[in-house]
Amino acid sequence: MGYIKKAEILFFFIFLLSLNLYSLDLEKEIKTRKIPTYLIKNVQYISLKSFLKIINSDNWAKIEDRVFLFSDQTQIKFRIDDTNVIVGGKNIEIKNPPKEVEGEILIPVEDFSKIFSDFKIPEKKEEIRNIKVEEKKVSKKFVIVIDPGHGGHDAGAIGNFGLKEKDVNLDVSLRVEKYLKKQLENYPNIEIYLTRKEDVFISLEERVNIAKIFNADIFFSIHTNSSRLNRYEATGFETYYPYSKVEVNILPKSNNEEQISEKNNDPVLTEILNNLNETDVIEESRILAELVQEKLAERLIIPDRGAKRGNFYVLKYTPMISVLTEIGFICNPNIEFNLKDIEVRQAIAETLGKAIIEYLKKREIIK
Numbered sequence: 001m002g003y004i005k006k007a008e009i010l011f012f013f014i015f016l017l018s019l020n021l022y023s024l025d026l027e028k029e030i031k032t033r034k035i036p037t038y039l040i041k042n043v044q045y046i047s048l049k050s051f052l053k054i055i056n057s058d059n060w061a062k063i064e065d066r067v068f069l070f071s072d073q074t075q076i077k078f079r080i081d082d083t084n085v086i087v088g089g090k091n092i093e094i095k096n097p098p099k100e101v102e103g104e105i106l107i108p109v110e111d112f113s114k115i116f117s118d119f120k121i122p123e124k125k126e127e128i129r130n131i132k133v134e135e136k137k138v139s140k141k142f143v144i145v146i147d148p149g150h151g152g153h154d155a156g157a158i159g160n161f162g163l164k165e166k167d168v169n170l171d172v173s174l175r176v177e178k179y180l181k182k183q184l185e186n187y188p189n190i191e192i193y194l195t196r197k198e199d200v201f202i203s204l205e206e207r208v209n210i211a212k213i214f215n216a217d218i219f220f221s222i223h224t225n226s227s228r229l230n231r232y233e234a235t236g237f238e239t240y241y242p243y244s245k246v247e248v249n250i251l252p253k254s255n256n257e258e259q260i261s262e263k264n265n266d267p268v269l270t271e272i273l274n275n276l277n278e279t280d281v282i283e284e285s286r287i288l289a290e291l292v293q294e295k296l297a298e299r300l301i302i303p304d305r306g307a308k309r310g311n312f313y314v315l316k317y318t319p320m321i322s323v324l325t326e327i328g329f330i331c332n333p334n335i336e337f338n339l340k341d342i343e344v345r346q347a348i349a350e351t352l353g354k355a356i357i358e359y360l361k362k363r364e365i366i367k
C-alpha cells in the first residue's frame with residue numbers, strides 16, 4: 001500500500017515539473033516582451049541582460065573578454081568578437097560574433113535562437129518570485145561554489161585502467177550539488193554553483209574569478225589524487241586549507257599548476273585581504289577541512305590522512321573560505337576500481353555534502 005502511494009506522488013511531481021518547462025522561442029519572446037534590439041551591420045542583437053531575463057537566469061560571469069552563462073541544463077562560454085561558442089563542452093561556430101558596445105554585452109538574435117532552440121526554461125510563478133524578493137531583503141545570500149578539478153584537455157590524474165580524475169571530480173561534484181540542493185531546499189538564500197558542469201577546460205585563474213564574481217562564501221574544490229612515489233599502494237583521503245590568502249588585482253599566471261612553489265613570490269600588486277581578516281578566513285577553512293575529514297572518516301574505510309595546509313593556487317587566491325579535498329588515490333588500482341562505482345561516488349558526495357551542512361549549522365547559517 002505504502003509503495004503505491006509513493007509512486008503516485010512521484011508521478012504527480014514529475015508531471016508538474018514537465019508542465020513548468022517551456023521551449024524557448026527567442027524571436028517570439030523579443031516581440032511579445034517588446035525587448036529593444038540593436039542593428040550592427042544589419043545583424044539584429046539584444047543585450048545579454050535582456051536575454052538573461054528571458055531565460056530566467058542571473059547566473060553568469062564575465063572574465064576579461066570571456067562570458068560564461070550557467071543554467072541548470074548547461075554551461076555556455078563565448079568571447080566578444082569571436083564566432084566560436086562552447087555549449088556544454090562542444091564547440092559551435094556561429095555566423096555573427098557577440099559584441100560589446102559601451103560596456104553592454106550584445107548577443108546576435110539569430111545565432112542564439114539556434115543555440116537555445118532546444119532549451120527548456122523553468123517557468124517562474126509570480127508568487128514564488130515575490131517570496132524570493134522578500135527573503136532576499138531580510139536574509140543575506142550565502143553562496144557555495146563547488147569546483148570540480150581539471151576538465152577538457154586537462155584530465156588530471158589517470159588510473160591504470162583509464163579512469164580519469166576530471167570525470168570522477170565532475171560526477172562527484174554534480175552529486176554534491178544535487179544533494180545540497182535537496183537538503184537545503186528550505187533555504188532559498190543559500191545558492192550553489194559549480195565552476196563547470198561539463199567536461200570543459202577552465203583555468204585556475206578562471207576558477208578563482210568565478211568564485212569572486214559569484215561572491216562566494218565557500219569555495220569547495222574536489223579532486224582525486226595520485227602519488228608518484230607510491231603509485232600502486234597510496235591510499236587515503238585528505239583535505240587542504242590555505243597557508244595564506246592573497247588578494248591581487250591581477251592574478252598571476254598559473255600555467256595550470258595547482259601547487260604553487262614556495263619560491264613563487266606574489267607580484268608587487270599584492271595586497272593582503274582588507275575586507276576579510278586573513279586569519280579568520282584561514283581558520284574557518286581549517287574548521288571546514290576538518291569537518292570534511294571527520295565525515296569522510298566515518299564513511300570510508302581507507303585511511304584518514306588529515307586536514308592540512310596546502311599552497312594551492314585556488315586556495316591562495318580565492319578571498320573566501322576555501323578547501324580542496326582529495327577523495328582518493330586514483331593511481332591505486334583498488335581505489336580506481338572503487339571510484340568507478342557510482343554507489344561509492346554517491347556515498348562520497350553525500351558525505352562531502354554533510355560536512356558542508358554541518359559547517360552551516362555550526363555557523364548558524366541554517367538550523
Ligand SMILES: [Zn+2]
Binds near residue numbers: 223
Ligand atoms: Zn587534481
